[in-house]
Amino acid sequence: MKVLIVGGSGYVGSHLARHLLEQGHQVTVASRRGEGPLAGVRYVMADAAKDEGLQQAAQGQEALIYLVGIIRERGDQTFRQAHVEGVRHSLAAARAAGIRRFVHMSALGTARGTGSRYYETKAEGEELVQASGLDWTILRPSLIFGQGDEFFGGILKSLVTAPIPFIPQIGDGSFVFRPIWVGDVARAFEQALSRPHTFYRSYNLVGPKEYTFRELLLLVRDTLGSRKPLLPIPLALMDLVVPLISPLPYSPITLDQYLQLKMGNTADPVYMRNAFSLLERTLEVELPGILTTKRLVSA
Template sequence: MDVLVAGGSGFIGQALCRVLVDRGHEVTAASRTPDADGLPAAVETAVADVTDSNLEEVVDGHDAVVNLVALPSHVQPRGQSHEAVHFEGTRHLVAAAERTGVERFVQLSGLGVESGVDTAYFRAKRRAERVVRDADLEWVIYRPSVVFGDGCAFIPFVERLSPPLVTLLPGGERTWLQPIWVDDLAPMLADGLEDDRHVGQCYEIGGPERLTLAETVSRIRGGGAVVSIPMGLAAIAAILVDPIPWVPFGRDQYRVLGLDNTTADNDATEFGVSSKSLRTLSAYLADEHR
């Protein structure tokens, strides 16, 4: 199979490209500024900006497209928006795939998309899912919880959010996460390309641990006190710092406090994977600090 991985030189994209090459597929990693570092030598690279509606030349000739292009949920870089990248970008990729005869489209969404939480990230992701579902393509959608691993954005974000000795954390005991290791997720994404039984399915996937945000911070920091602060105070702080681009907390981050970002039934089992076989965040962090 000839696969185009949009966002293929990114964190999850590199892991997926390695799996696809190992399984014998032809792979092209596309991004605005493709970087071959971290990719297998067999992977070709291509320049593609999903905010551009003219993507046929990049998509043409591929049997399948995987859309991993994303902005981190906790930031909105200057000059970009979740609407432009997640929704419009998906719409452009889907249209190009339909026009060039692509058979299968795999979409990476996010756990919590249907939670009712109203953030720019979730709104754009919800609209993107509808575009994929309505497409004249074989589609598979994945909604993972937070994804960790070498090169991820999640662990550095937590480190920025939390000083090493004492962390003041709104919603620390109310926000739940189910972190999944990127090298556990990537084979499941590859399975969605290869196995017809996954067509038309939306999978909610998490790792083996259900952790509060406070527990997650403590693990990443290797200790230190985590002190909850009143939600009313957090709301005021979010309003005040929201216009400051380099502060990793704002109104949208406040809105997700208290979100249960875990799976009711972990769909990892749909890929022949038991929860016990998945790598925990604790084990990953222990290995990283040996």
């Protein structure tokens, strides 16, 4: 199948493009830079948020996968541009090019009324996809782990290795997560392309095991060989501090990330397992490699 990945030069996109190639698909990646490292992939320059280059990139394609997503707003890269306008423009480009198959990456926890602008704009993007008239599937991954990820290889690693004598823990650390391996995310997207029973459905993508936030911190700490103690930071204090530091360019956590952490991120894997054949690799297997790999930066 001829597959266009919009936003395919970043972390998830790089893994997905490689997996699609391995499965025999013809892959075009559209990104703002228009370049990438994978031999066999056709890279084109396009900006979904600004509706530049999409019409040309979509010509001759049979499926479009939309991966554009950000967890931190910077300059003109806003949640609305990435999660709503980019979706709107990509749907229009697909319709104009005669593409029927549209697979959309949302996020587990996406809903209206959460107070998180990330989730609110993701929900608005989902609504556009559902009303598109195309053969759509929406996939909502939990925290994604793998070489180059931002949460485990970035945020948690930074918390553990910060030059302070303790590891800050948000509240009692009881928030529950069910992280999923990036290889399984790639498999779910590839399988969705050719499985009609996934049309017009949304799936939560989760891993085989639940962890509390405290357990994740301890797992990263122990894997790095650190002995620093965890220090719980009361939520009442966090509620005051995070809104103040969130706008800073190098803030370790944004208000949206904080809200999402407090909500946790987990779901029942049964529905996902009935639809896809995944390996369900565990975090413990991948974490040593994640923590020694330089993170990928999306474009």
